[in-house]
Amino acid sequence: MTHQAHDNSYVSYLDYKGKHSGIWAWLLSTDHKRIGLMYLTGIMLFFVAGMSLGFVMKTEMLSRGETLVDAQTYNALFTLHGVIMIFLVIIPGIPAAFGNFFLPIQIGAKDVSFPRLNLFSFWLYMAGGVVALSSLFLQGGPIDTGWTFYVPYSLRTNTNVSLALLAAFLLGFSSILTGLNFITTVHRLRAPGMGFFRMPLFIWALYSTAWIQVIATPVIGITIVLVIVERLFSIGIFDPALGGDPILFQHLFWIYSHPAVYIMILPAMGVVSEIIPTFAKRTIFGYKAIAFSSLAIAFIGYFVWAHHMFTSGMSDLARIIFSLFTFLVAIPSGVKVFNWVATLYKGSIEPRVPFLFVMMFIFLFSIGGLTGLVLGNLATNIHTHGTYFVVAHFHYVMFGGTVIILFGALHYWFPKMFGRMYNEKVATVSVILIFIGFNGLYFTMFILGYMGMPRRYWDYLPEYQLLHTISAIGAYILIAGILLMLHNLWKALRKGPKAVQNPWGGVTLEWTVPSPPPLENFDEIPIITHGPYEFPEAKGVK
Amino acid sequence: MREATYNEQVTDGTMNIKETNPISHAVSEPHPHVHRDDIGSKLGMWLFLFTEILLFGGLFILYMAYRFQYSEAFHIAARDLNVNIGTLNTIILLTSSLTMALSIAAIQKGKRILSMTLIASTIAFAAAFMVNKYFEWGAKFAHGIYPGSSHLLEKEKGEIIFFGLYYSMTGLHGIHVMVGIILLSIMFVSVWRGKTNPDKFIILENSGLYWHLVDLIWIFLFPLFYLIH
Ligand code: HEM
Numbered sequence: 001m002t003h004q005a006h007d008n009s010y011v012s013y014l015d016y017k018g019k020h021s022g023i024w025a026w027l028l029s030t031d032h033k034r035i036g037l038m039y040l041t042g043i044m045l046f047f048v049a050g051m052s053l054g055f056v057m058k059t060e061m062l063s064r065g066e067t068l069v070d071a072q073t074y075n076a077l078f079t080l081h082g083v084i085m086i087f088l089v090i091i092p093g094i095p096a097a098f099g100n101f102f103l104p105i106q107i108g109a110k111d112v113s114f115p116r117l118n119l120f121s122f123w124l125y126m127a128g129g130v131v132a133l134s135s136l137f138l139q140g141g142p143i144d145t146g147w148t149f150y151v152p153y154s155l156r157t158n159t160n161v162s163l164a165l166l167a168a169f170l171l172g173f174s175s176i177l178t179g180l181n182f183i184t185t186v187h188r189l190r191a192p193g194m195g196f197f198r199m200p201l202f203i204w205a206l207y208s209t210a211w212i213q214v215i216a217t218p219v220i221g222i223t224i225v226l227v228i229v230e231r232l233f234s235i236g237i238f239d240p241a242l243g244g245d246p247i248l249f250q251h252l253f254w255i256y257s258h259p260a261v262y263i264m265i266l267p268a269m270g271v272v273s274e275i276i277p278t279f280a281k282r283t284i285f286g287y288k289a290i291a292f293s294s295l296a297i298a299f300i301g302y303f304v305w306a307h308h309m310f311t312s313g314m315s316d317l318a319r320i321i322f323s324l325f326t327f328l329v330a331i332p333s334g335v336k337v338f339n340w341v342a343t344l345y346k347g348s349i350e351p352r353v354p355f356l357f358v359m360m361f362i363f364l365f366s367i368g369g370l371t372g373l374v375l376g377n378l379a380t381n382i383h384t385h386g387t388y389f390v391v392a393h394f395h396y397v398m399f400g401g402t403v404i405i406l407f408g409a410l411h412y413w414f415p416k417m418f419g420r421m422y423n424e425k426v427a428t429v430s431v432i433l434i435f436i437g438f439n440g441l442y443f444t445m446f447i448l449g450y451m452g453m454p455r456r457y458w459d460y461l462p463e464y465q466l467l468h469t470i471s472a473i474g475a476y477i478l479i480a481g482i483l484l485m486l487h488n489l490w491k492a493l494r495k496g497p498k499a500v501q502n503p504w505g506g507v508t509l510e511w512t513v514p515s516p517p518p519l520e521n522f523d524e525i526p527i528i529t530h531g532p533y534e535f536p537e538a539k540g541v542k
Numbered sequence: 543m544r545e546a547t548y549n550e551q552v553t554d555g556t557m558n559i560k561e562t563n564p565i566s567h568a569v570s571e572p573h574p575h576v577h578r579d580d581i582g583s584k585l586g587m588w589l590f591l592f593t594e595i596l597l598f599g600g601l602f603i604l605y606m607a608y609r610f611q612y613s614e615a616f617h618i619a620a621r622d623l624n625v626n627i628g629t630l631n632t633i634i635l636l637t638s639s640l641t642m643a644l645s646i647a648a649i650q651k652g653k654r655i656l657s658m659t660l661i662a663s664t665i666a667f668a669a670a671f672m673v674n675k676y677f678e679w680g681a682k683f684a685h686g687i688y689p690g691s692s693h694l695l696e697k698e699k700g701e702i703i704f705f706g707l708y709y710s711m712t713g714l715h716g717i718h719v720m721v722g723i724i725l726l727s728i729m730f731v732s733v734w735r736g737k738t739n740p741d742k743f744i745i746l747e748n749s750g751l752y753w754h755l756v757d758l759i760w761i762f763l764f765p766l767f768y769l770i771h
Contacts, residue, residue, distance in 0.1 A: 214592060
């Protein structure tokens, strides 16, 4: 290990020697920090894999006709890209990696409630990843249904749909267990004095997310199982030839998959609520409003699923109701954005790297959110449905929202997790590259979609050429930025300068323990006497 | 009083000292602090049961939607099911829930052998349920009523769906019964070895909760498939 040189007064979780040695010291560890780190490694690897697929797709779209791959391969590419990015990157993303690492520390606990269950979730995650990837190479070939697995096509195609579905099932199970663990931990293991309203907002976000994981995921679980069973035994439930109704599949699918977008975004919003007070040196504005808006999103998020199906066939009344709820769910998100901005007002802002990511997030996510209203509106939905407009929209919210904050969280907590610091100048350059590349890549897609470019096509008409070229160039800049960022972090991991305990002047509990934290986080469980974001500087002003 | 009974029962030497001594635990495990939280475990179990209900909930929604769409055909198809076997199985499962609850009460009172007997009878009931199920499904198969069979495909679409739902819902429930059998066998050994004892019976309680859920789901499946005509 590279971390031998710390002062000898404590053993960090990285150096700790347990019963097992070598790789098993990690793979069999029940320490929440090691598990978090393993998740992080897996997630980053899968992200790079998904990004490479995106790279191939954009290169294919660089010019008309067959540039790099044929049509069937393109189908497989976007499906795999979607499956990897959704099920293996952003759903586990922040909760599994940073949640595992920081949830116990931020509430002053030594670990989660069920450490072994936690390890089991991680194994399920790895098993899901392996099954998903093996579906690529086994007979039958990579799936081509799109990440949504819509029936009846997913019943008819000869590709490895069952394997990919099994992977999704395992990943869902892993997600349920993590959620269950987090809820119990928040209820049972808060340090003395830490009432619910003294919890950091990241914990509130994780707590709301955990509820969604527990409530929504089983529904997709059973749906997936039924599709597998349908393929094996033709029971007819989703097969129109036997009397089944494919629309019911869509309903069940989105009953999970829409709340799932809040599984993706809520933890990111939690991280934002951590980073902003730290770099504005001010207590968060509207703590309770932000906390409750997380719960509100978790709740209203259940009643909007059918907005993915406005053109699938539904009564007008149902469409109007779902459209209304779709508008309503935007309110709590808006509440958060205004509270964040209000926190910055008159703060002493230090625009360090994590903060830059947050700024980028607010910008990109606002665009994503506002274009969501265009899609949520019945009339405009008819025009933009199934076009690149949708592709641009969900990349703005998922990538510009969650993944950007995943990067931000990585830069915020990197010194804490590894006890080393990265080069901030290089990191800033990568932030700028990512920002430019991102907008080049996806903003053009809004225009393309508005002009009528359909999604999931591998070819296009000549009038779209210019915008597709700009979009591809944007993709290259974006990917360059991400690679630069990863390289910078990798270098810091190997030989970055030692990080101090509290490089940003944060006040939540993780900054009161050494970097990297010792095995059991705290020598003595802290006693909490005040809210999470009380800065000494700010008190002095009063 | 309670202590004494308990101690008598664990003197057979099978009790693992290391398990109960936090200090010796500390040296060998990567997790020095041994943390026990019965309320936490129960909370976790309730959450898990909640996910189970939602898992079946998806199927119940499908049942509802299709019953609405094909009420006529459902009506006809349900006549093919054997109400007697269904009723018998209901009685079996209800009784097994009783023995399960009693086994927990027994261990709380320190009556180890009684508790083991009750767990064993719960397992026996569960096995009887599965045997019945086997004959029931077997008879259906013999009549050519199974997913994808040519006989079934000749029938009306609603009937195909009815049997599709019947097989998936009772099948999933059957899998849960089998998991229950495994779980209860582990519990049997655990009580036998003294790992589950009057001071520490939370796992047995949680297994009991699971078993009651399996029972409860059947209570809904039974009328929906066998009784409503
Ligand atoms: C790293 C750079 C990325 C590039 C270059 C990229 C590019 C693309 C492209 C070209 C498509 C296909 C559009 C179409 O033909 O319909 C696509 C689809 C998609 N992308 Fe990305 N993407 C990237 C990152 C991400 C991230 C971070 C996520 C999620 C977190 C994501 C999620 C998806 C999803 C869900 C689809 C839809 C797949 C389907 O239609 O089934 N992508 N992406």
